Amino acid sequence: MTQYRIPIVARGEVIEDYEVTYHGRYGADFMCPDPNKHLSKILLPTRREMETLHQLSLDDVVTYLLELGARLKIETNPHLQWALELARAFNDVPPHMVRGAMAGFRQRFLTRENLEGMIATVGREHLDGWQRHNRNSGRISYIRAFGVPTVHVIAGNGPSVAMMTLIRNALIRGYAIVKIPSNELGTAIALARTAIDMAPEHPLTKAFTAVYWRGGDDAFESKLYHPRNIERIVAWGGFASVTHIAKYVRPGIDLVTFDPKISRSILGAGTFASDEAMREAATRLADDVGNGNQNGCTNCRVSYAISDGSPDSLERLKRFGQMVFDEIQRLPPEVSSPAIHMEPGFQSKVAALSMLDDEFHVIGGDKRGGVIISLGGDQVDFADELKYRTLNIVPVKDYDALLRFITRDVQTVGVYPEGVRDELRTTLALHGVQRITSLGYMREYDAAIDPHDGNEAMRKMCTWVVAEDCLTNYAPALWRKPAEMAAT
Amino acid sequence: MMDTPIDAEICRKYKQGLCEEPKSFLDYPIDVVFSLDPAELDEIRLLLVRRKFAAARESIEMVRQLANQNQVSAVDHFNDLLPVFYNQETFRSYPQSWLEAGDFKRLTKWLGKLCALDLSAVDASSCELIEEWIKSLKQQTSVDLMISASGGGKAAFLPRTRDEWSTFQRAIYWDFQSSMKGPNGESLALRPGIDKVPLIYMGARTGARSWRFLDFYEETFGAGLVDAPLTYIDADLLTLAGRIREASKKGEAGSLQINPKLLARKDEIARINAEKPQRTEALIQRLLHDYRNQRVVFFGGMQMLYDLAMRFQRQGVKGAYSPDSFFFCGGGFVDGNQSSKWKQDVADAFGIPESSIRVGYGMQECLSGMQLCNHGKYHVPVTMIPFVLDETTDQPLPRRGTQTGRFAFFDLLPETSWGGYITSDHITLTWDRPCDCGHKGAYLDAAISKVAEKQDDKIGCAGTAGAMDDATDFLLKA
Numbered sequence: 001m002t003q004y005r006i007p008i009v010a011r012g013e014v015i016e017d018y019e020v021t022y023h024g025r026y027g028a029d030f031m032c033p034d035p036n037k038h039l040s041k042i043l044l045p046t047r048r049e050m051e052t053l054h055q056l057s058l059d060d061v062v063t064y065l066l067e068l069g070a071r072l073k074i075e076t077n078p079h080l081q082w083a084l085e086l087a088r089a090f091n092d093v094p095p096h097m098v099r100g101a102m103a104g105f106r107q108r109f110l111t112r113e114n115l116e117g118m119i120a121t122v123g124r125e126h127l128d129g130w131q132r133h134n135r136n137s138g139r140i141s142y143i144r145a146f147g148v149p150t151v152h153v154i155a156g157n158g159p160s161v162a163m164m165t166l167i168r169n170a171l172i173r174g175y176a177i178v179k180i181p182s183n184e185l186g187t188a189i190a191l192a193r194t195a196i197d198m199a200p201e202h203p204l205t206k207a208f209t210a211v212y213w214r215g216g217d218d219a220f221e222s223k224l225y226h227p228r229n230i231e232r233i234v235a236w237g238g239f240a241s242v243t244h245i246a247k248y249v250r251p252g253i254d255l256v257t258f259d260p261k262i263s264r265s266i267l268g269a270g271t272f273a274s275d276e277a278m279r280e281a282a283t284r285l286a287d288d289v290g291n292g293n294q295n296g297c298t299n300c301r302v303s304y305a306i307s308d309g310s311p312d313s314l315e316r317l318k319r320f321g322q323m324v325f326d327e328i329q330r331l332p333p334e335v336s337s338p339a340i341h342m343e344p345g346f347q348s349k350v351a352a353l354s355m356l357d358d359e360f361h362v363i364g365g366d367k368r369g370g371v372i373i374s375l376g377g378d379q380v381d382f383a384d385e386l387k388y389r390t391l392n393i394v395p396v397k398d399y400d401a402l403l404r405f406i407t408r409d410v411q412t413v414g415v416y417p418e419g420v421r422d423e424l425r426t427t428l429a430l431h432g433v434q435r436i437t438s439l440g441y442m443r444e445y446d447a448a449i450d451p452h453d454g455n456e457a458m459r460k461m462c463t464w465v466v467a468e469d470c471l472t473n474y475a476p477a478l479w480r481k482p483a484e485m486a487a488t
Numbered sequence: 489m490m491d492t493p494i495d496a497e498i499c500r501k502y503k504q505g506l507c508e509e510p511k512s513f514l515d516y517p518i519d520v521v522f523s524l525d526p527a528e529l530d531e532i533r534l535l536l537v538r539r540k541f542a543a544a545r546e547s548i549e550m551v552r553q554l555a556n557q558n559q560v561s562a563v564d565h566f567n568d569l570l571p572v573f574y575n576q577e578t579f580r581s582y583p584q585s586w587l588e589a590g591d592f593k594r595l596t597k598w599l600g601k602l603c604a605l606d607l608s609a610v611d612a613s614s615c616e617l618i619e620e621w622i623k624s625l626k627q628q629t630s631v632d633l634m635i636s637a638s639g640g641g642k643a644a645f646l647p648r649t650r651d652e653w654s655t656f657q658r659a660i661y662w663d664f665q666s667s668m669k670g671p672n673g674e675s676l677a678l679r680p681g682i683d684k685v686p687l688i689y690m691g692a693r694t695g696a697r698s699w700r701f702l703d704f705y706e707e708t709f710g711a712g713l714v715d716a717p718l719t720y721i722d723a724d725l726l727t728l729a730g731r732i733r734e735a736s737k738k739g740e741a742g743s744l745q746i747n748p749k750l751l752a753r754k755d756e757i758a759r760i761n762a763e764k765p766q767r768t769e770a771l772i773q774r775l776l777h778d779y780r781n782q783r784v785v786f787f788g789g790m791q792m793l794y795d796l797a798m799r800f801q802r803q804g805v806k807g808a809y810s811p812d813s814f815f816f817c818g819g820g821f822v823d824g825n826q827s828s829k830w831k832q833d834v835a836d837a838f839g840i841p842e843s844s845i846r847v848g849y850g851m852q853e854c855l856s857g858m859q860l861c862n863h864g865k866y867h868v869p870v871t872m873i874p875f876v877l878d879e880t881t882d883q884p885l886p887r888r889g890t891q892t893g894r895f896a897f898f899d900l901l902p903e904t905s906w907g908g909y910i911t912s913d914h915i916t917l918t919w920d921r922p923c924d925c926g927h928k929g930a931y932l933d934a935a936i937s938k939v940a941e942k943q944d945d946k947i948g949c950a951g952t953a954g955a956m957d958d959a960t961d962f963l964l965k966a
Contacts, residue, residue, distance in 0.1 A: 260951030297949040345577035352581030407739040
């Protein structure tokens with residue numbers, strides 16, 4: 001059995017004394033240096049280290065990132081090749097999809113236009129110096145957004161989270177300690193090592209640390225998560241992982257969470273008005289369901305379809321379900337493929353519904369994926385855990401009926417036809433939805449620039465500091481003599 | 489160690505009986521039962537499981553469905569059957585909304601698909617609560633429904649028949665009697681009609697969580713012998729935590745409407761809850777005083793047993809019971825760590841030899857259990873075909889050497905329900921190295937944990953935040 005070795009990259013230094021073995025997924029093991037031994041290298045020795053970072057201009061940062069992007073070609077970058085190999089052993093996402101995501105790093109994230117777009121979400125004026133605001137009282141407030149020492153507990157369902165974290169951290173000039181997930185062990189390390197090859201002494205290279213420790217390792221985490229060391233935790237993950245991290249949150253440590261989410265779609269009455277519309281909606285929906293093998297939060301898992309519940313309407317829905325299923329089978333292999341292995345628990349849930357054919361109409365339900373039509377109008381109990389390209393279509397008589405199912409766990413709602421968005425966006429937002437988009441575009445979420453799960457992510461990652469000038473314009477104060485005030 | 493040779497004729501009869509009727513092993517002593525050559529036993533098991541599968545494909549719709557979906561038509565090797573196995577999801581694969589709406593007609597239809605019984609004639613129309621459904625099924629069919637709601641998830645329903653429960657009780661009884669041996673190997677099995685030994689059970693006497701063996705024990709040895717501190721455990725309340733969780737996932741659509749009938753029992757449930765600590769304490773007082781120097785049989789969790797012994801120790805009680813008492817436990821220690829001298833502490837407090845502390849492993853999904861042998865191994869019952877699966881791919885690991893992974897089995901004992909089951913237990917199984925106790929066949933190591941606990945710390949972006957309220961609080965506030 002191959003034994004994989006995951007170094008710690010701490011402030012520009014690659015640490016390789018592998019001592020601890022972890023049992024990873026699919027029977028593969030990996031070895032890491034003991035993070036406890038290297039904690040002093042992982043932490044900033046002094047806050048003065050932040051000074052060089054904040055002496056960089058945004059133009060310096062953009063230049064650095066563009067150069068880094070030029071080095072992220074898989075064919076010539078041994079670190080990315082290594083990360084791909086790790087994804088093959090430890091990730092659920094098929095390797096060709098991980099490769100596709102990595103190959104897109106430069107085009108998707110590291111162009112000048114994209115970086116400027118990200119900068120604009122905070123405002124160049126706040127990132128590149130102190131922005132002046134004249135207040136009514138006479139006070140002049142200079143505001144600047146600072147990146148601070150931050151632990152990023154990132155998600156590992158694909159390599160892009162590591163890339164996005166590096167860029168966000170560089171643009172706000174923070175100090176990032178990335179806790180690598182066990183299902184995506186390679187990308188953060190590969191990016192850090194590419195940066196070392198490019199500019200070993202650059203402050204930004206030294207501001208991106210990547211390390212694996214077993215999440216929940218109290219001995220290490222209780223030392224790390226201290227306000228003396230870090231000011232913020234950016235945590236991706238669900239109830240268990242965030243609850244666990246939350247116990248370290250105290251005055252002095254701020255928590256930013258990106259919860260796991262699920263996404264759904266709404267098929268307005270127009271969808272079923274003609275065969276043509278049905279075909280188009282089916283093609284678009286198939287991509288929303290199957291692209292990336294339904295591993296992501298943006299993938300569609302449930303579709304609410306307007307239906308009067310009549311036998312005719314339900315027959316039409318069954319036909320539509322078959323179309324979606326067929327279109328899923330036609331998705332190009334580089335974006336979607338049948339399951340290699342199906343969890344028995346999932347299979348028996350679908351099998352049970354197949355047998356309840358008065359209430360559920362199941363198409364497929366095997367490694368090819370499936371469409372479950374809830375003839376009775378109630379979504380399946382495992383709606384949030386649908387996978388292997390399995391869609392639940394729920395007939396609803398009107399929009400009110402579907403709103404009952406919407407919670408803040410729903411990130412994206414794809415709509416068809418387009419008019420549904422304008423009609424429902426405010427209502428959906430008030431029910432907790434964070435993004436409404438055209439059917440067929442659910443997977444095209446640009447959370448680097450658009451609000452991320454309801455957050456202005458980069459703004460939230462910054463510490464906003466105000467420097468006040470109260471004298472130039474003579475702001476009032478208790479100690480000031482009225483005469484002096486009057487004289488001005 | 490077996491020191492007496494086994495009569496060849498008896499052995500032949502036993503084998504022949506096993507081929508015809510798996511539960512016939514209960515008529516033989518344990519040393520005969522575990523004397524079969526493993527290869528020979530596997531031949532018998534293969535014969536039996538083929539018969540079970542052929543029958544189930546005709547009579548159990550879920551089995552037919554899984555077999556079709558996975559293109560399983562014949563069983564050449566044990567592993568061929570794995571895709572048709574049930575798992576913990578199978579017994580809760582009904583739509584939750586049916587339970588909330590009290591649609592027990594549909595639930596009965598679903599239940600009927602999991603087993604070979606025809607439940608189509610059952611009239612469940614008047615049922616509003618799970619408790620009433622359980623009663624209706626009992627009155628109108630041979631089903632004595634098992635409910636489990638561990639971990640606060642959706643409730644699972646196992647359609648077991650009275651006959652199957654009776655086999656279950658006989659298997660426990662067989663295990664129980666086989667393992668009651670004195671320090672020199674002499675049998676201390678209880679004699680019906682002669683021995684009147686109190687059975688202390690640290691749980692509920694009746695209701696959803698009660699243990700059916702308690703009735704059997706009283707029927708066999710005499711009424712009034714069972715002492716269990718808790719009264720009725722209500723199936724509807726037991727499932728409430730899971731129902732709240734399911735409901736919260738659905739937004740407003742899942743707003744839980746607690747059945748007025750359950751709500752009406754609010755005060756009673758609050759009282760039962762409040763009384764729990766006193767009732768347990770009262771039993772402990774009886775154990776400390778009333779049962780002193782008597783012969784007792786105890787069933788409870790390992791942690792419970794240890795805590796009890798520590799309590800005795802603190803109160804300066806040593807050698808509390810007659811030395812021919814037996815303490816049966818299972819379930820392991822809460823934090824997974826056990827003191828190396830836990831058995832000694834327990835034995836000292838209760839005045840029994842360490843060999844009278846019997847550790848068992850079993851589950852509701854299987855009709856026979858296992859007892860640790862004196863060499864610390866769980867011997868797989870002859871009527872159980874074991875499997876070890878890779879924990880990430882669920883693929884079977886080789887049936888040789890020692891393998892560690894997820895435990896799965898086919899139980900040959902059930903008549904109407906399906907025997908194939910994938911557990912959530914992480915085990916180590918040795919296929920082909922004989923145990924020093926002399927019993928033949930595969931065995932499990934004593935250390936058993938949950939697979940889920942061993943999963944890694946991967947994080948993905950898809951899912952929901954999920955949070956759960958305490959069921960009783962929820963009900964009491966309602």
